[in-house]
Amino acid sequence: MSLRDVIVGIIRKEGPIPFSRYMELCLYHPELGYYARPKEKFGKSGDFYTSSDVHAVFGRLLARQFEEMWRELGSPAEIDLIELGPGRGLFAQDVLDWSGKKFPEFAAALRYRLVESSPSLRSRLEQRFASDTRVKVYAELEEAAQECGSALIVFGNEFFDAIPVEIVSEYGELRIGEKNGEFVEVWTEQSRPTTDFLYWYGVNPRPGERVEAPRLANGWMQRIAAAFAERRGFALFIDYGYTREQQVAGRHRDTLMTYREHQTSPNAYEAPGEQDITAHVNFTALQQVAEAGGMTSLGLVTQSSLLLGIGHETEFSDAFEGCVLPQERVKVTLQLKHLISPEGLGESFQALVLARGVEKVELSGVSF
Numbered sequence: 001m002s003l004r005d006v007i008v009g010i011i012r013k014e015g016p017i018p019f020s021r022y023m024e025l026c027l028y029h030p031e032l033g034y035y036a037r038p039k040e041k042f043g044k045s046g047d048f049y050t051s052s053d054v055h056a057v058f059g060r061l062l063a064r065q066f067e068e069m070w071r072e073l074g075s076p077a078e079i080d081l082i083e084l085g086p087g088r089g090l091f092a093q094d095v096l097d098w099s100g101k102k103f104p105e106f107a108a109a110l111r112y113r114l115v116e117s118s119p120s121l122r123s124r125l126e127q128r129f130a131s132d133t134r135v136k137v138y139a140e141l142e143e144a145a146q147e148c149g150s151a152l153i154v155f156g157n158e159f160f161d162a163i164p165v166e167i168v169s170e171y172g173e174l175r176i177g178e179k180n181g182e183f184v185e186v187w188t189e190q191s192r193p194t195t196d197f198l199y200w201y202g203v204n205p206r207p208g209e210r211v212e213a214p215r216l217a218n219g220w221m222q223r224i225a226a227a228f229a230e231r232r233g234f235a236l237f238i239d240y241g242y243t244r245e246q247q248v249a250g251r252h253r254d255t256l257m258t259y260r261e262h263q264t265s266p267n268a269y270e271a272p273g274e275q276d277i278t279a280h281v282n283f284t285a286l287q288q289v290a291e292a293g294g295m296t297s298l299g300l301v302t303q304s305s306l307l308l309g310i311g312h313e314t315e316f317s318d319a320f321e322g323c324v325l326p327q328e329r330v331k332v333t334l335q336l337k338h339l340i341s342p343e344g345l346g347e348s349f350q351a352l353v354l355a356r357g358v359e360k361v362e363l364s365g366v367s368f
C-alpha cells in the first residue's frame with residue numbers, strides 16, 4: 001500500500017485533515033514517511049544538501065563555538081550537548097572529531113546526545129557512533145534531557161524547518177480532502193490557535209496569498225526551554241527563516257517547498273513520502289516562546305555573521321587544515337564562500353542563539 005493510499009484512507013474515515021497532519025504523515029509515517037524510508041536523503045545521491053554536506057568546517061566552527069560556551073559556563077567537568085534532528089550524524093561527527101583534535105579538555109567533558117525521530121536514521125546513527133562512548137541516540141528530547149547534568153547545550157541545524165505547519169489563505173485554514181483518490185484542498189474557518197499565532201508572531205494573508213502558521217514549532221521550543229529548568233547553558237538553532245518584520249515587509253510568505261533529487265517544487269501532493277517538505281522558520285515566534293520559557297535571546301544573526309564571528313580571529317584555519325596543494329586550498333575557499341556568502345547559504349540561513357542561567361556573556365558567534 002502506498003502512503004497516498006494510506007492518507008486517502010484516513011481522510012475517507014475522518015474527513016479532511018489539517019495540512020499539518022498531512023505533512024506529518026508525509027514526513028514521519030512510521031513505515032512509509034519520507035524520513036522513515038531507508039532511501040538516501042542527504043548529499044549528492046539524496047534530495048538536498050545541508051551545510052554539513054558542504055564541508056566539515058561547518059561542524060568545526062560550531063565546535064569552536066560550543067567550546068567557548070563551555071568555558072563561559074566555567075569549564076564544567078561534564079557538559080551535555082543535545083542535537084535535535086541530527087539526520088545521518090555528519091555534523092556530530094565533525095564536532096566530535098574537531099573537539100578531540102583541538103579542544104581536548106572540552107572533548108573530555110562532552111557527552112553528545114542525538115535526538116532523532118526516524119528509526120532508520122537512528123539505526124544509522126547507532127552504527128556510526130557504535131565505538132564512541134560519548135555518544136548516545138534517543139527518539140525523544142525528554143529521554144535525552146533526563147540523563148543530562150547541570151550544563152547543557154541544545155543544537156539543531158535545519159530541525160525546525162522539518163516541523164509540520166498550518167497553511168492559511170483569505171479563505172481560511174487549509175485541510176486536505178480527497179476526490180476519487182486524489183488530494184483536494186478544502187478551506188475551513190481559521191481556528192483560534194492559528195488566529196492567535198498570526199496575531200502574535202506573523203501576518204494575515206493578503207488576497208491570493210498563502211502564509212504558514214508554524215504552531216507546532218512553538219510547542220517544541222517550550223519543550224526545549226523546559227529541558228533547561230534547573231540547568232545552565234545555551235541553545236543554538238540554524239535554519240531558513242524570517243522575523244515578523246520581514247513578513248510585514250512582504251517577504252517569506254508562502255515558503256512551503258518540497259525537495260526531491262535536488263529538484264524543488266511548491267507542490268506537496270506530487271509524491272507523498274518520496275519528497276521532503278519544508279517551510280521557513282518563524283524566528284520571532286521561537287524567540288518569544290523561548291523567552292517566555294525563561295531563556296534569554298543573545299541574538300538572531302545570519303549564518304554568514306555567525307560563521308564570520310566564530311572564524312575570523314583564526315582566519316578560518318579550521319577550514320584549511322590538511323590542505324597541502326594550492327588547488328585544495330582553492331576548493332576549500334569556495335566551499336567556505338558557499339557557507340558564508342549571500343549568494344550561497346550565508347544569508348538564507350539564520351542562527352538563533354539563546355542562553356539560560358548565564359550572566360552577561362559575549363559569544364563570538366553573535367559578535368560580528
Ligand SMILES: C[S@@+](CC[C@H](N)C(=O)[O-])C[C@H]1O[C@@H](n2cnc3c(N)ncnc32)[C@H](O)[C@@H]1O
Binds near residue numbers: 156
Ligand atoms: C532537514 S533534516 C536535517 C538533518 C541534519 N540536522 C542536517 O543538517 O543534515 C531534519 C531532521 O530532523 C529530524 N526530525 C524531525 N522531526 C523530529 C522530531 N520530532 N524529533 C527528532 N527528530 C526529528 C528528521 O528525521 C531529520 O533527520
